[in-house]
Amino acid sequence: MNILEKILALASVLLLILCMLAPLKHTELAQKHPWIRHVTGFHTAYGIVLLVTGLAHGILAGSGPAMMTGKLAWMLLLILTLLTLVRKKTGQARWRKIHIALAVATCVLTVVHIIQAVIC
Numbered sequence: 001m002n003i004l005e006k007i008l009a010l011a012s013v014l015l016l017i018l019c020m021l022a023p024l025k026h027t028e029l030a031q032k033h034p035w036i037r038h039v040t041g042f043h044t045a046y047g048i049v050l051l052v053t054g055l056a057h058g059i060l061a062g063s064g065p066a067m068m069t070g071k072l073a074w075m076l077l078l079i080l081t082l083l084t085l086v087r088k089k090t091g092q093a094r095w096r097k098i099h100i101a102l103a104v105a106t107c108v109l110t111v112v113h114i115i116q117a118v119i120c
Helices: 003-020 022-026 028-032 034-040 043-061 067-090 092-119
Strands: none
Touching: 003 043, 003 092, 022 028, 022 034, 028 034, 043 067, 067 092
């Protein structure tokens, strides 16, 4: 694994964590600490940059044992991002449930991908 691939992998994990912190934006904790609202305010940008860094990481990683789980996680992230385009048509409550379910699935697949990459 070269250094650029490691940097992209780390950046992707950090961006995924930042994306998953979005629900904190509307909590009491965020009201007490404005920096939390500021950090979580870039959810869309984090998601788009995550797509790019994840793709670049996958291209540089080449083929390996964790390639399949990485591709699945990236495709799920792509679907998650593309579904935001139909957000207004599905209704806020329904879209939110779909978005959360896909986000959780993406996180689970990412954890499996990381474990598989470390073990193999």
